[in-house]
Amino acid sequence: MPANEADGPDVKIKKMHTMGKIKTNTDGEHVNDQEQIQVFKELADKSKEIGADMIRYSPGEGEDMECLFSECCDVTNDNNLIQFEDGKLALWGLKSHAKISEIDLEKVSYVHCGFDGKEYFAGFEDGSIKVFGSAKLEDVTDDYDLPNIGSKITSIVTSPDCLIFSAESGKVILYEYAFDYDDESDETHFVLHEGDGKNAISCLKISVAKNYVYGLCNKIPDDKKFKHEVVMVWNLTTKRLAHKHDLDIDQGHSSNKYESEENDDTDGVLEDVSKLMIHHTEDASMMFIRGCFRKGVEILSFDDGVKIDEMPKMHNNSITQIILKYDKELRE
Amino acid sequence: MNKSLIATLAQHTDEVTSIVLTSDTNKSILFSASLDMKIIAWHTKLYDALFEITLLHPVATLRLTKDNEILLAIGDSEIKQMSTL
Numbered sequence: 001m002p003a004n005e006a007d008g009p010d011v012k013i014k015k016m017h018t019m020g021k022i023k024t025n026t027d028g029e030h031v032n033d034q035e036q037i038q039v040f041k042e043l044a045d046k047s048k049e050i051g052a053d054m055i056r057y058s059p060g061e062g063e064d065m066e067c068l069f070s071e072c073c074d075v076t077n078d079n080n081l082i083q084f085e086d087g088k089l090a091l092w093g094l095k096s097h098a099k100i101s102e103i104d105l106e107k108v109s110y111v112h113c114g115f116d117g118k119e120y121f122a123g124f125e126d127g128s129i130k131v132f133g134s135a136k137l138e139d140v141t142d143d144y145d146l147p148n149i150g151s152k153i154t155s156i157v158t159s160p161d162c163l164i165f166s167a168e169s170g171k172v173i174l175y176e177y178a179f180d181y182d183d184e185s186d187e188t189h190f191v192l193h194e195g196d197g198k199n200a201i202s203c204l205k206i207s208v209a210k211n212y213v214y215g216l217c218n219k220i221p222d223d224k225k226f227k228h229e230v231v232m233v234w235n236l237t238t239k240r241l242a243h244k245h246d247l248d249i250d251q252g253h254s255s256n257k258y259e260s261e262e263n264d265d266t267d268g269v270l271e272d273v274s275k276l277m278i279h280h281t282e283d284a285s286m287m288f289i290r291g292c293f294r295k296g297v298e299i300l301s302f303d304d305g306v307k308i309d310e311m312p313k314m315h316n317n318s319i320t321q322i323i324l325k326y327d328k329e330l331r332e
Numbered sequence: 333m334n335k336s337l338i339a340t341l342a343q344h345t346d347e348v349t350s351i352v353l354t355s356d357t358n359k360s361i362l363f364s365a366s367l368d369m370k371i372i373a374w375h376t377k378l379y380d381a382l383f384e385i386t387l388l389h390p391v392a393t394l395r396l397t398k399d400n401e402i403l404l405a406i407g408d409s410e411i412k413q414m415s416t417l
Contacts, residue, residue: 075397081404094402117398272393275350311335321351325360325376 112156123153170195209284243305275321339379365391
């Protein structure tokens with residue numbers, strides 16, 4: 001994989017915004033304020049520079065081009081890009097446009113950029129986890145005493161207080177940094193969810209208040225037909241399952257990138273379930289999941305899973321991503 | 333909770349794969365990416381398309397740097413880096 005190639009811009013920019021255009025809202029009031037016009041004038045001017053900077057990742061001759069998934073790269077605290085592909089963990093400088101560091105990893109099953117962007121966590125097929133500093137990808141695993149649970153790691157999330165990870169066996173483990181596990185006779189971690197050995201938990205997320213963690217359970221029935229997907233929510237204070245809720249996933253579509261080869265009969269991009277269940281960044285009590293036959297959104301309470309509200313028929317086609325825009329003016 | 337439809341952004345010609353919103357409330361911009369190989373920037377009050385970028389490949393995911401200054405378009409075989417402002 002060669003380093004960056006300065007191929008020059010290969011993007012076309014079409015300016016859409018007409019400066020000074022006055023629009024009215026439904027009440028006939030002008031909504032274009034001067035400040036907004038100035039901001040977007042700057043944006044339109046600067047947009048001519050887009051495409052000048054490019055990092056190109058080119059596979060060698062004869063190698064397959066693999067689609068990059070969102071889980072495979074993230075932006076670190078220093079605004080550098082960390083990327084995992086083909087067994088290599090690479091750190092790129094977005095400002096220097098150069099590869100800062102690269103390490104080879106075998107049998108990695110999951111990668112996660114820590115909550116503060118300073119560390120990177122790699123889960124392996126044998127159930128172990130390694131930790132790397134995001135500055136130079138130095139191995140700092142010894143700073144932790146992470147357990148090996150003997151089953152392929154399927155998801156990792158971190159908070160300032162803890163690390164939570166799930167395995168193919170269905171186990172979900174809570175590891176608290178401040179807890180002195182040495183004083184316990186056997187325990188090196190808390191088991192949030194024991195699992196049944198066949199239904200894996202994936203796509204773990206942690207709520208903004210860090211009091212709940214939620215993930216997807218791939219329910220595979222005994223006849224191995226019609227895989228059923230369930231959102232499961234654990235309370236990190238009580239360390240117990242709070243509730244679970246069905247999630248509308250297209251039958252036969254995989255939520256797990258590692259299963260993509262088995263489900264290669266779909267066109268376009270496989271559904272990314274992490275985009276279909278999110279929490280409210282301002283109101284910590286709410287989570288949003290796709291529902292209403294995949295064309296709407298359901299709003300659930302984190303506390304007990306009760307449906308607070310729903311927005312059915314938001315779209316004619318299946319929704320592929322939910323984001324929230326907090327509008328302070330509307331809120332007030 | 334106000335649930336009325338504010339706007340329908342119908343400019344992409346293929347499946348929308350990713351959307352990101354800048355976290356700066358004064359310069360809030362919505363970027364959308366699609367299998368139609370375009371990234372479109374949207375005004376988040378007027379919901380007008382500000383400009384669009386045509387790439388050579390479909391985009392699977394968009395990412396913003398924490399300072400909102402760089403937009404990353406992650407697609408088939410390559411990652412493009414763009415200045416947002």
